[in-house]
Every structure is written in C-alpha cells, then in structure tokens.
Amino acid sequence: MPVTYELRDYQHQWIKDIWNSWEKGNRRVLGQLPTAAGKTVCFAHISHKFFDQGKQVLVIAHRIELISQAAEKLSEIIGEPVGIIKAGVPANPERRIQVASVQTLSRREVLDLPMKIGLLILDEAHHATALSYRRLIEHYESAQILGVTATPQRIDGQGFVNLFDDLVVGIDTAYLIQAGYLSKFRLFATNQTISTLGVAKSRGDFRAKELAVAVTSQIGVSEILENYLKYARNLRTVIFACSLEHSRALAAEFSRNYISAEHLDGKTPPQERLEILQRFRNGTTQVITNYEILTEGFDCPNIECVYCVRPTESSTLWLQMLGRVLRTYTFKPTAVIIDITDNWKKHGLTDEARKWSLLPKTISEIQNKGLIQCEHCTHIFKPLSKELAKIEAEVDEDGVVIQHHQAICPSCSKTIDFTTIENFALPCFSRIRLRQGFSLSLTEIDLSVSTYRLDLVTDEMRKQGLRGASPTKIYSAIFIAFIENITRFTLGDWREIVKMVEPSQSAITKKAWELYKEAFERHKNRILAMSFVEQKKLKQQGSSNVATNVTTIEALGQLENSIFWEPKPQEKSSKFKKNLGDNYFKMKYKSQWFESLTYCSMLTGDFLNINAGLFHVETKDVYVNICIEVRDLPGLKSKLTEICDPAEIEYAFTQGFGKLAKVMFRLS
Structure with missing residues (x-):
C-alpha cells in the first residue's frame, strides 16, 4: 500500500467499526462516510485482508460511467491492475479486485465468471434496494457485504433493514471541514427563489416536466449567466439544471458568451463523456452543465463552484450535489455554492449533523403517491x-x-x-398560465460565527437559569436580552445557538433562518415602538415637530437594506424593455415562432410580434412546453385572455412547432 494513502485516524476507526460488526455476525454492513472523506481508500485497505485470505473483491458501481474512475483510483491505491467487467473490455478474472456496474452484472451470464469473491462492495449503496442489487447479494452468498454511501436514506422513505444487518456511521462533515480535510464554503442565495407552488410530485420528488416548466418560466438562461459572471467568474463550475433541454440551453448560452462550457446527459456516449470530464479536469472546459448525471460519484477536486438551479424535495440529492465541491485543492481556499432555490433552507447545509438509520420512514412521513x-x-x-x-x-x-x-x-x-x-398526451387545450418574472439578485449568506456573541448567550442563559427550559422560552429570553444588538447575530451564530438549545434538532439551518428573520422583525418593531413613544412625548411637550425623527428613519432604512429577504418594491421603468424573451431561444426557434404567428388572428399575431418574445422552450417526444415573455402593460393581467385566446394560442404554436404545445406567459 503506497505511503501516500496512509489512513487518517477517523478512517482507521471506521474500518475498525466495520470489522467489529462483521465479527459480531453481521454479514451485510452498510457504512456511511461523507462525500470526499475517503471511502475508496478505506475499502481498498479492507480489500487487502481478503487478498491475504486468497479471496477476490468485487466492487459494484452505480452507473456505467463510474467504472473507469473507480478502477483507476483503486489501481492507484492498491498498486496493481484492477479487472473491469464491462462489454467490449477484455476480462481478467485472475485479478484480485474487479469493478463492474450493476447494469452489467444484471445479466445472469456475467455472474458465471470463475471468480472467488470474498467481499462484495456496493458503492453508492443508497440505491441498493433495487432488485438487481438483491440478486447480486443472493448470488454471492458466501461473501461479506459492504455497502458504502454518504447518504444512507432513500427519497421514497424505504429503509435498509431487509438488505443490511447493521449501519456503521463515520465522522461528520463539520469535523472534516474544521480539520482541513474538506473545503470551507461560501453560500450565495436569494430570497426570491424559484417557486415550486403547484408542481406535482412523483416518487418523492418534483415531477420532472412540471419542474422544468416552473423553473424556466421564472428565470432565464441569460440571468443565470449574469450571476455566474458576478459571483463565480473564472471558477470551474458544475451547474445542476432542471432538465436536459435546460442544461443544453445553459451550455449554449455560456459558450455564446465566450465561456468554455459543455453539457452532459445520460445519452452522451461513454467515450465522449470521458473526454468532456477530462477537459473539465484539466481546465480546458470551465463549466459543465448537467441534469441528474454528476450528482454522485464524480470526483474532481478542482471543482470550485456548484450552481444549483434545480429545486428538489430530496435531501439526499441536495447533499450529493453539494458534495461535488467540497474536495480540497491547492488553489481552492474556499468553495462557492450558489443556490437560487430554497434547497439550502429546506434541507440544510452540508456541515450539519445528520441522523442516519436503517429503519424506514413511516407512511405519514413519506406522503409519496409515487x-x-x-x-x-x-x-x-x-x-x-x-x-x-x-x-x-x-x-x-x-x-x-x-x-x-x-x-x-x-x-x-x-x-x-x-x-x-x-394528461399531456391528449390533444386538448387548457387555460394559459401566467407567471410573474423576477430579477434574480444574490447575496452572500453570512455563516461566520462569533465566539464572543455565543459566550454572551451562554452567560445569559446561565444567569437566568434557563438550563432545561423549553426552546421557545430560551429563544424569547435571547431576543429580549440582546434586542439592541440582535441584528448583529449572523445566520452562523443562530445555527450554533440552535445546536446548543436543541441538540436533537434535525433542521438546524431552517430553524436558524426562522430565528434570524424573527430577530430582524423584533428589532424593527422595537424601533417603531420607540419612535411612537418619542412622538407622543414631543406632542405632550407642545413641540411643533412631531414627525418621526431623522435617527429613527435612518435606522429603519439601514435595517431594511441589511436584510435581503425583504426586497423593496422595484420602481417600474417608464421605458419599455426592448429585448423581450431570451436571445438563445429566440434565435434557435426563430422560424417556429414566426410560423406560429401566421396561425394567430391578426390582432393576436400583431400583439405578440410587438410585445412578446420566446423566453424558454422545452421539447419532448410528443409535446413542447413554451414560455413567452410578454410586456407588463397596464391592465394586461385582466385582458390577456381577451387579447390572446388560450385555445387559439396553443393551436397556433402546436402548428408552428409541429408538436402539442403547452404555453405559459411570463410578465417582464
């Protein structure tokens, strides 16, 4: 074993706990270790003990594209060639460790290769409830089983009690960041997040086609690019899009603006995929856009930024996305996370403690019609x-x-x-939906922690004898005691306070965000109350100046400017927005747009030609989702269906695009 891969203390302990579990009679063990904590190094060390017994090790990758990456890394660690079981690759059954995808091994004839498997390793084991995994476990009945994953939970609520006998939980991410094994991170977010109101769910997460419509009708590819240039310019970035079409459009928009970007999806040929990833690793490609392809297993330490444009109900998916950027790299002192969804509030951040279990969720917790x-x-x-x-x-x-x-x-x-x-398959027309567009503005979330402020809170709790009191009572006491300086408490401070007050709290960031907002609201109310008392006092003294004093006005103004979730109403420009729609889609579907207008009445066609433009197009096999940005004219909302009859519009665009069209308007 090369010295460069000497185990860290927490890795030694994790391996020891796994062996202890096997020795207790638990044949099938599930091991949890955070992303980039060194799972591959650990099971390479474990494999050597099986080699000493004259046994082989079989590693199962979740996806075909991860086979080469796993084999290359294992070969480097172990110091000997690794066998690959894959169509078109020569078999080397004599090699002590073999790597295959579950798709390859699902073919029964592959299992008949002459191998003496002593250890079966299931990488990304949170997928292992599928029947193909169960068949493998049953086939290698004399082998020890080790499942490894950073997130031992499934979105559908299934547990692992029928598949694994024991769960071994490793060190947490917070420790790895503090120790320098994982990268520190900065978070950029916005309160005006993408709305998923009304988006249906399927099998625990948002239904893909409805999510794509919701996202692409609210935020344009040019706006996503604009914020990349502001907060991640020159950073090697992975963008998680909301659909395949969205990912392609983002890559095209970035490339059109002289940023080297490439798109990846499940249909990208394996060799081309490897070449794209290699160009990204060596810096030739600066941005990779993808949809559900780089969320797991992709190891590239020099990723400097992840940009999330895909809302999800799955904390597993969210944590896997964040995990891509946490690997340390010499020229990456701090990772950057950009999230224009509410994922960070809903699911928390990667450094929060998680409670993992083999047990399934209850039906009431799942609430999943899929x-x-x-x-x-x-x-x-x-x-x-x-x-x-x-x-x-x-x-x-x-x-x-x-x-x-x-x-x-x-x-x-x-x-x-x-x-x-x-419902989409029927050639029927529905009422055109209308969404209000928004201008995306990001703000860095202050996650810093003040030891001084935390010490003051601890002292106050001790003085008031609040140990053992209810969380509500403790939080109220903190608000009262520190009301004058409460707006100086960062979100990072509140996260630490939540950990201290509610050690069992599973949604630390979400709870901290609620307290953070409440603190500003209480402080604002206090200033208003003080202003009222001051005005009353001046009136009683007979003063002619009873208006709110300048100091109070300035304080309120500064308060509003310091909290970004309460944006001031934007003044509407008296000038028309010249370029309605998105240039990428306007050029790509220029002929379809004008073809569609020929099927509209003269009134509707003229209105769209002057006051509208294509904002996003999402094409599918039998239908197409179209979002049209329309000028927000006075009284338009109430008169839109009169100007643009829904049945006429959808019929016209169905003819123009040659597919059943579902149309949505977005106000500029």
Missing part, C-alpha cells in the same frame, strides 16, 4: 424507470389517459400491476 404496495407481501416500493413504460392505456369518460404498468416487487419478486394517470 409508491406502490405489493399485493402479495405488502412491501411498499417505487417502480423502476423502465417499469413505468406503459403496457396499454385507456381514456376514461373525462378524457383522462389511464396507463397500465407492471413492476417486480423487490421483496418477493412477484409481478405487480399498477396504473398512472397522464
């Missing part, structure tokens, strides 16, 4: 994507398409019939 229940063994699970392919469909009396599917229960292997409802 799950189905096996009628044979009552197991609740989510169908695989391939199982959502429709077998047959019918239309009910209300014109709704009901699709029939079949899935295999991962618990008992029985076939389950289930149905889903799909």
